[in-house]
Amino acid sequence: xxxxxxxxxxxxxxxxxxxxxxxxxxxxxxxxxxxxxxxxxxxxxxxxxxxxxxxxxxxxxxxxxxxxxxxxxxxxxxxxxxxxxxxxxxxxxxxxxxxxxxxxxxxxxxxxxxxxxxxxxxxxxxxxxxxxxxxxxxxxxxxxxxxxxxxxxxxxxxxxxxxxxxxxxxxxxxxxxxxxxxxxxxxxxxxxxxxxxxxxxxxxxxxxxxxxxxxxxxxxxxxxxxxxxxxxxxxxxxxxxxxxxxxxxxxxxxxxxxxxxxxxxxxxxxxxxxxxxxxxxxxxxxxxxxxxxxxxxxxxxxxxxx
Amino acid sequence: xxxxxxxxxxxxxxxxxxxxxxxxxxxxxxxxxxxxxxxxxxxxxxxxxxxxxxxxxxxxxxxxxxxxxxxxxxxxxxxxxxxxxxxxxxxxxxxxxxxxxxxxxxxxxxxxxxxxxxxxxxxxxxxxxxxxxxxxxxxxxxxxxxxxxxxxxxxxxxxxxxxxxxxxxxxxxxxxxxxxxxxxxxxxxxxxxxxxxxxxxxxxxxxxxxxxxxxxxxxxxxxxxxxxxxxxxxxxxxxxxxxxxxxxxxxxxxxxxxxxxxxxxxxxxxxxxxxxxxxxxxxxxxxxxxxxxxxxxxxxxxxxxxxxxxxxxxxxxxxxxxxxxxxxxxx
Numbered sequence: 001x002x003x004x005x006x007x008x009x010x011x012x013x014x015x016x017x018x019x020x021x022x023x024x025x026x027x028x029x030x031x032x033x034x035x036x037x038x039x040x041x042x043x044x045x046x047x048x049x050x051x052x053x054x055x056x057x058x059x060x061x062x063x064x065x066x067x068x069x070x071x072x073x074x075x076x077x078x079x080x081x082x083x084x085x086x087x088x089x090x091x092x093x094x095x096x097x098x099x100x101x102x103x104x105x106x107x108x109x110x111x112x113x114x115x116x117x118x119x120x121x122x123x124x125x126x127x128x129x130x131x132x133x134x135x136x137x138x139x140x141x142x143x144x145x146x147x148x149x150x151x152x153x154x155x156x157x158x159x160x161x162x163x164x165x166x167x168x169x170x171x172x173x174x175x176x177x178x179x180x181x182x183x184x185x186x187x188x189x190x191x192x193x194x195x196x197x198x199x200x201x202x203x204x205x206x207x208x209x210x211x212x213x214x215x216x217x218x219x220x221x222x223x224x225x226x227x228x229x230x231x232x233x234x235x236x237x238x239x240x241x242x243x244x245x246x247x248x249x250x251x252x253x254x255x256x257x258x259x260x261x262x263x264x265x266x267x268x269x270x271x272x273x274x275x276x277x278x279x280x281x282x283x284x285x286x287x288x289x290x291x292x293x294x295x296x297x298x299x300x301x302x303x304x305x306x
Numbered sequence: 307x308x309x310x311x312x313x314x315x316x317x318x319x320x321x322x323x324x325x326x327x328x329x330x331x332x333x334x335x336x337x338x339x340x341x342x343x344x345x346x347x348x349x350x351x352x353x354x355x356x357x358x359x360x361x362x363x364x365x366x367x368x369x370x371x372x373x374x375x376x377x378x379x380x381x382x383x384x385x386x387x388x389x390x391x392x393x394x395x396x397x398x399x400x401x402x403x404x405x406x407x408x409x410x411x412x413x414x415x416x417x418x419x420x421x422x423x424x425x426x427x428x429x430x431x432x433x434x435x436x437x438x439x440x441x442x443x444x445x446x447x448x449x450x451x452x453x454x455x456x457x458x459x460x461x462x463x464x465x466x467x468x469x470x471x472x473x474x475x476x477x478x479x480x481x482x483x484x485x486x487x488x489x490x491x492x493x494x495x496x497x498x499x500x501x502x503x504x505x506x507x508x509x510x511x512x513x514x515x516x517x518x519x520x521x522x523x524x525x526x527x528x529x530x531x532x533x534x535x536x537x538x539x540x541x542x543x544x545x546x547x548x549x550x551x552x553x554x555x556x557x558x559x560x561x562x563x564x565x566x567x568x569x570x571x572x573x574x575x576x577x578x579x580x581x582x583x584x585x586x587x588x589x590x591x592x593x594x595x596x597x598x599x600x601x602x603x604x605x606x607x608x609x610x611x612x613x614x615x616x617x618x619x620x621x622x623x624x625x626x627x628x629x630x631x632x633x634x635x636x637x
Binding site for chain 1: 347350398424635
């Protein structure tokens, strides 16, 4: 009998404790992962994000705070205020985005729609607008890609090469990887590596050889501007070797060599009185760029006999 | 003290410990974690001995949703004694936030072996790449997961990556499949139907891979001809007929082999145009995959999804560069 009474009393106490204990606990617990059990932690984070303009982040944090402190009216008020702010700002941003689309300012429109989604990630209007823009740009870039494929198909047919088997697939993808590289201007070394790999495998791909030559000429131009003439010469030699056998392209490079040689000849003239040693250096380089330049050769002879 | 009383007191202490952390339906499930607060949106709790999978099973009803708990908390936070939050609702299915947006890289492989072909990735390289994904907390997800994400309905784990393999070469079964199984990574294999049982994957091999639950087989045309380039001597009507055949034949053939209608299509050479897209839509195909090297946001056009080619002659640095899972927003 005593045991039964004790059991009943204990059970009742347990039920009461179970009902009330957790709520009390939630307000004072500070955890090792940043006080996640303390609503103040979340409110502070939310305030910081709100100040920064990150309303979505702030709203998330206020909601967690509300979970922890259900009766806190200030938190509820902050949520309401934030929701209304988000609603106002998204409407304004979408209107601005739509206007930008009408004016053909696509980058601006994209930025505005993304800003909207940054505030409200499920905003249907902004999401739909972004989808339309993405579809348009994807279709455009696909058209460019298909144009490359068409060119490739025609050139392959011209050469009457077989259009089947793995070799052809590898060839096509290998070309695509080069021609579609989005970061080509920023990653010249990467582009050259890809081109060299491709040409080693497909030495008869003149389009890629020409692209390699052009890229090397671009490097030569940069080096020349930086007055690094030794590198300029190396790049030009590599540009020539890429199109070896193509008379027209070799003539273009010879023309560039002559221009660089002329530039150095004039630099030499300018410094010949004040710095004859420097002038000699310029002329020696000029002769390397254009070994047939008689004027430069005479200048070197003259300065050496002085 | 009476031993009965001692046991009752002990029982009470246990009940109190368990009860505080897990009232209601959770009491039996998460015996050692302590719920600090809970409503319809979040559970805030002090972690017990459970890992993310157990917590997901207990609170989200599916252990496969463990990533939702991991992603809502700082890295490594799910440890005994730590306070964490469990979001019970998905409030950001598009992965777009104030700073930028989530993107999903889709990797495109072709063959596996050591012949040195550009399109061929050696098994050693493939292992190295899968190990890299594992070590760096990338989550390899099935291509089908993208459907909900692209509709703006289904959130995806942070650092999600999709693996696809084109053509249906037999090295997929011999070299790639064992490694995918070892890592437990799903992949989608796009086959062109003329190649099946004709130098390419055999029906039995396809069946074994599908049965594993990791591999999904989808169409990649009939002959692997370029669908966006009109061939020499082909008039427009003939071209449209060819496109139709290249979409319909493999789709029906795969439906027959696998018993399920395919839902995705990889364009041969990654090339497509409006006719091809129309044909995909007419045949109930939901995604079209190119080889345009970019990643995919929630607002990506489903019929021109981007993929990054994985070449055998590129190093791990290039592989890492292809794994763009978040893009910062220009402000």
